Amino acid sequence: MPGTRFRSRLTRSLITGTAVTALAAGLAACGSNSGSSTSSAGNAPATGTVTVGALSNGAAQQTDLKVSEVASINAELPASVAKSGELVIGVGALPAGFPPLAYIGSDQKTLTGAEPDFGRLVAAVLGLKPVVTNSTWENLFVGIDSGKTDVGFSNITDTEERKKKYEFASYRQDNLAFAVPKSSTWNFNGDYENLAGKTVAVSAGTNQEKILLEWQTKLKAEGKKLTVKYYPDNNGVYLALSSGKIDAYFGPNPGIAYHVTQDAKTTNPTRNAGKFSGAGASLQGLIAATSKKGSGLAKPVADAINYLIKNGQYAKWLAAWNLSNEAVSTSQVNPPGLPITNS
Template sequence: MRTLSLRSRFHRGVIASAVVASLAAGLAACGGDSDAATKTDSAPAGTVTVGALSNGAAKETQLKVTEVKSISAELPKAVAESGKLVIGVGALPAGFPPLAYVGDDQKTLTGAEPDLGRLVAAVLGLKPEVKNSTWDNLFVGIDSGKVDVAFSNVTDTEERKKKYEFASYRQDNLAFEVLNKSTWNFDGNYENLAGQTVSVGAGTNQEKILLEWKGKLEKEGKKLTVKYFQDNNSLYLALSSGKIDAYFGPNPGIAYHVTQVAKTPNPTRNAGKFSGAGATLQGLIAATAKKDSGLAKPVADAINQLIKDGQYAKWLAAWNLSNEAVTTSQVNPPGLPLDNS
């Protein structure tokens, strides 16, 4: 899996709304980093509001979260004494809904990623301070100590473990999007793609996977047609008109688009997922901290507390990402191999 190419396509593919792009432009003007997105909601003490200001991408949900002393006691001394958790998100310049983007107040960073960061901070008894930056500056922030931990759709890879430590919290998945009226579903086996016409982004990890399946089907005397489009408008026009049967792309972006077209004449649905790491390894998205910082363990324990108490499932459901749930947060789980990072 070429993680960066997948991420690049993810950023391009999910920004389907010109409104979101125009809102994000205000943050981009601030430069490489922005503190403009640190505003929190006015929920009662002991609650965290997820899905706030989401421009219709999420169901706003208030979750009760309190500090767990046994977990906050694990924090590195410097972080505990600061009283805050500095959360890094690499969403400049345009954001990537539904994971991280400018909310409908035109200044607050919303999305599933900063929401989880705020939930984790609550379990740790810390005040969340969200810093938005470019993708490259996100890692500069971690390296320099300006950011404690990133919640920014970072894939756990063996290459990145050389510099960072991880606490997993979501599956890293690709998915197929089809019209609601379609009866086709992907069952995890490439053979049920026979006879389908599927669109995919050029130069992406999902294209690599899809072309490998196409080659296998051709050897079996079966046909899979792959089509490309230069922009999302053309892609979804082709889907709604029946020129293609499905779109193969990053699961979160598809989840977002499904919510955006739910009440239109051509609603769509998720027709099945596939690990971004391929058939032999479930890819994982993970909170990312500097190696040997001592943060991965308390962050993982905080996430597991959220899983145990049910807030984790409600967080995912609010953002239509329940199909990326993990049963437990792991510290430095097996990641993308070095030869595929």
């Protein structure tokens, strides 16, 4: 996969950690094509209204958002894109999807999720018809490289390594988070010292494991203990959490947000006990719309995002998907990304 080794593993963790059997079955119905056009909830020409959270299987609050084309931003588009009248949006959610960001919806055939929803909102501001394509993670980048895909909205982290080939317009924080039982009074509060004496589960080979083990080493040097546990899948993690075998689970913030919505009405509800940047303490990681370097798309896409931020649709989109804790105040073109030395 393009980008850093640990970031790729983080993405895989989000995919495997939140997929459920029904969604996987729905994805299987789409076939094995690794770069196919996909029906997307609300995937229609801009009409002034974009519906977000459709067919979400309870992961989102379906919301209709009024969005109009902004002629001054449309005028910034590269001539080829403007002439086509379409924005080809790439999502790398095959084969299993990664709720709540991109996955097959409750009708078992339609791509839904926060990422394709946001791509459609941006397309509406640009005055373009959104054409959402779903592929494997690897083929998402192949599509961008070849020019078949205009822009990727697929939980892509802004990294300095990726800037060699791509340009970015940031739109969401790249965060990790702690899941705890809803009854727990413990909170992370951004300080690893609060993990002293705790038992925390994490997925092996991920960015979050790397960070957690660094904290474990620091606490050990202070004479304090942090116990790290591993489970084969998220079912095991949440069973351990509900039975008190672990105090918390450290994983991707969107996956935890999804799980909180799914177990809210069960006998073992969970909550988010605090977030941490996926890039570490010294840099806030950012998720960004990704286009081919030199394509000229990053600036109009960033301006469209800033229009959505200014006019309130951005906040409503995040709230619909329970991701308000990943909001950014502004979209930036090629902001500082995860350093190459953190690969």
